[in-house]
Amino acid sequence: MSETKTVRLATTGMHCGSCAMLIDMTLEDATGVRSVKTEYASGTTEVTFDPEAIDIDGIVAAVRSIGYDATAL
Numbered sequence: 646m647s648e649t650k651t652v653r654l655a656t657t658g659m660h661c662g663s664c665a666m667l668i669d670m671t672l673e674d675a676t677g678v679r680s681v682k683t684e685y686a687s688g689t690t691e692v693t694f695d696p697e698a699i700d701i702d703g704i705v706a707a708v709r710s711i712g713y714d715a716t717a718l
Contacts, residue, residue: 647697649679649693649694650693650694650696651692651693651694652692652694652701652704653689653717654689654690654692654704654708654716654717655688655715655718656668656708656713656715657688657713658712658713659683659688662685664685664713665683665684665685666683668681668690668708668711669682669683669690671707671708671710671711672690672692672708675707676698676699677694677695677696677698677699678693679694680692681693689718690715692704701717
């Protein structure tokens with residue numbers, strides 16, 4: 646197993662805590678994502694991932710696929 650990396654994203658388009666939970670659930674299902682924590686109040690998502698299995702563009706694409714936007718900080 647390769648070393649993990651962590652990225653922090655500015656996540657926009659959320660309207661409530663349920664939106665944050667949906668982002669977390671979506672990313673938890675993505676191959677290579679080890680942990681995820683989205684905070685509605687701050688509009689951020691922190692993702693720990695295996696860079697051999699998924700990259701930042703793939704993480705952002707997963708967030709965008711469910712109607713939110715994300716940009717690496």
